[in-house]
Every structure is written in structure tokens, then in C-alpha cells.
Amino acid sequence: MNRRSPAGYTAVPPWIYAVAGVGASFVLIPLLAMVAKVNWSQFIPLITSESSLTALGLSLRTSAASTVLCIVLGIPLALVLARGNLRGQQLLRAFILLPLVLPPVVGGIALLYTFGRQGLLGHSLELAGFQIAFSTTAVVMAQTFVALPFMVVSLEGALRTAGGKYEAVAATLGARPTTVLRRVTLPLVLPGLASGAVLSFARSLGEFGATLTFAGSLEGVTRTLPLEIYLQRESDADAAVALSLVLVAVAAIVVGLAYGNPQRTTKAKVPQ
Template identity: 55%
Template sequence: MSALPAGAPPRWAVLPALLGTLLVLLPVAALLLQLQWSRLPHLLTSQAAVEALTLSVWTALAATLTCVLLGVPLALWLAHARFRGVGAIRSVILLPLVLPPVVGGLALLYTFGRQGLLGGAFDLLGVQVAYTSLAVVLAQTFVAMPFLVISVETAVRGLDREVLDAAAVDGAGRTGVLRHITVPLILPGLVAGAVLAFARSLGEFGATLAFAGSVQGVTRTVPLEIYLQRETDPDAAIALSILLIGVAVVVISLAYGRHIRPAER
């Protein structure tokens, strides 16, 4: 019998590991068993479901694009910043990771709402942000950006500094180094962060409800539709929940499947 690899967990760890697996697996299995599978096509093609799915997908894509455009430069800056206080700034940027989403939604409302910090300026421009599809995108971006920032910053910190320094010595400017060396090297981390940001945007609920409300076809995304359908049509809520679970499994596989390999014997 082959010896266990160095650092392998003790045998007693198998039981709590199995219990932890069951804690996640059993609720998912309960949903799968509860659904009337014959009704699944009808439930996912109803007008309310299609509108919620369409809204969720395009707002999640818009939020992911916004996260990339703003989050990548932010992650690069955080990875190279060396001044005192950068840790506090990083903590604030990553705050949505631990902040209850509904609190984030209220913060956005008091920033972009009519009575908010910037509400007067938007009123002068004739732009309404709160309770619109734009509010959905902003709420999703708020909660999803930390996932991309962490992924990209970690990838940047793992780069070989000698390669970057050599490029600078050869006369490459900062933009050239970023375009031809940094971005290709951190691309796996960037893709993983973008995929996770998309998944987080797709599943966002609390911030969206507080900041955008729930108007069918305008701000009612799939999680909000699930919340509303759970009382009137539980089967529809279960069907949409299983759809989100399927998307989450695919996203996790795309984000981490290529980077995790079984330990060699």
C-alpha cells in the first residue's frame, strides 16, 4: 500500500470533511428532489422567468465589464502601492465581501438616490439612477468587484519581478510592459476573477432589492423573481434556483477547474 503524501490530513479528518460535504450537498439534493421535472421547460419559459433571466444576464455582463474596466487598474495599483495607509484603502475596497448586501444597497441609495449625496447633480442632468436597470448594474458591480480585484492583485503579486525589470531596462514603457508582459501573464487570474464577478452579479439579491427595487422587466432579476415566486409558485422558484445552481457549478469549474489538479501519488 502506497504511503500517504507528506502533509496529508489525519484519518479522523475524514468524518468532519464528509459532514461538511453533506451540509452543502443535501440542501441542493433536496431542491432537485422537490422539483417536478416535467414542468421544468414550462417554468423556465414563462414570461416572468424569461424577463428575469434576460435582465439578469445582460446586467451581469454589464457589471462584469465595469468590474474589469475599473477593477484591473485598481488591482494593479494596489499590488504596487507602497505608501502607508494602503492597507486601509484595500480594506475599504474589499468591504463588500463581508458587508451585508442590503447595507450596500442602502449605501448606494443614499449616494445615487434622489435625496442622496449625488442625487441633486443627477436631477440637474435629468438622469434617474435608483430603481432603474442602471441601479441593478451598479449594485451588482458594487458587490462583485472585490472578487476581481483580489484575483488580479494576487496574480500580479505572483509575477517574477525580474521579468518586469528586464523589460523596463530594455526601454519598454509602463503601458508597453502592461500590455505585452503583465496582462498575458496574469490572464488566467483575470479570467477567473471576471468569471467569479459574473457569477456574483448573477446571484446578487440584497443590494439590488434595496437600491433598484423589484419592477418586472426593469429591475426584477432572477434572485428577486425566486423570492417572489416562493410563496405563489414554489415550483417556479425551485426551477429558477436550480438554474442558478447549474450556472454556479459551471462558473466554479471554469474559474478553478484548470488550476486544481489531483495530487500526484
């Protein structure tokens, strides 16, 4: 598409560009500083060491799993928040979005007191033969806890933009609610769902605090890439920097996929 209309007037005062430049530098310069710190001669061996690859693999697997969980749990939540008319819905939204502003370590503590061995549900789960603490499951749960709001926010916004008109028409054409959901609602909000999934994945990938508190840290089981970086920093700063760069690269690819093409986000708005 034509991204820049040559004659188009944009009402942006010039000084805005200066402040925007400061803002961009604030984000870009630290990233560049990190890149400058990379020990390039050792870069490949550092990031391909067994522990690094194990951590990266674990991170990708758990993030994928928690993204799936976010989709499964996030779609119903977003639908209820966008379309439902339950009492206390505002309150429900506030609580679901809480992990967005909560320090992840608080989320970790909350999960610990719920699913930990001594936790609210953990004791019954353990009696039933499920051990969550110190398992990869715990990592996925911690990631889902912090990533779910991203999915819900993104999807609820898309649902509200799409509105309920198409669903009403579909119903009068004889489609049952589940058919309407499958054939009308979800296809309409697919871009919102996709960007929600990408954001959830990115958030899961970066999750640290809740994982550390709730899941622990063991190579191949619970030590994801951020935990590996945190640990490497204690002994081998070069390795930590190299792995940080890997994480930045993966995150940049993921976010680029979600927001790189502005056409996709505008498509969320349905032509009238």
C-alpha cells in the same frame, strides 16, 4: 495531466476524510433536497415562462455588464494595491474589500444615499439628466459594488505571485509603463484576471440584497433572477424551486469553468 500519482504518499489522516465528508454533505444535501423538491412535470413550462426568461435574460445581461465594469475598475485597483506605494494603502484595501463581508442590503442602502434621487451625487446626476434609481443601470451598479472585491482580491493575488521582476526587465528593454502593463503584466496575470472575472460574474448573478434596496424590482428592467425567485416564492413555490435550480446550474457552470481545471490556477505561477 496526471492527476493522481499512484504511489504518491499523501499525509492526510483518515479522520480528515470523515470531517471532510460532513463538510461536503452540509453543502450537498441542501442542494439535493432542493432538486428533490422540483416539480419535474412542470419544470420546463415553469422555467420557460415569459417572466422567468425575462428575469434570466436580464440577469445574464446585467451580470455581463458588471463583470466588464469590474474588469475596468478592478485592474487599476489591484495594480495600485499590489504595486503602488501610496500612503494609507492598507486602509484603501480594507475599504475596497468591505463589501465581501457586508450584508448586501447595507451596500444597497449606501448606494441609495449616494446615487439615489436624494443622494450625495444623485441630485447632481438627476440635474444633469441621468436617472439611476429604478433603472437597469442601478442593477449593474449594485452588482458591481458587491462583485468588485472578488476581482480585486483575485487579481492582486496573481500580481503579487507574479512579482515585479518581469516588469523591471521589460522597462530596461525600453517598454513604457503602459506597454509593460499591456504586453507583460496583464498576460502574466491572465489566469488570475479570468478567475476574478468569473467570480465577479457569479457574484453578480447571485446579487439580491443591494439590488432590491437600490434598484427596485420591475419585470424586464430591474427584476433579476434572484428577485424573481424571491417574488415567486410568495405565490408559486414550484416556480421558485425550478428557477433556483436554474440559478444553481448557471452558477455551477461558471464556478466549474473557473476552478474545474487546476492546471490553470497553477499556471498563474510563473516558471522561474
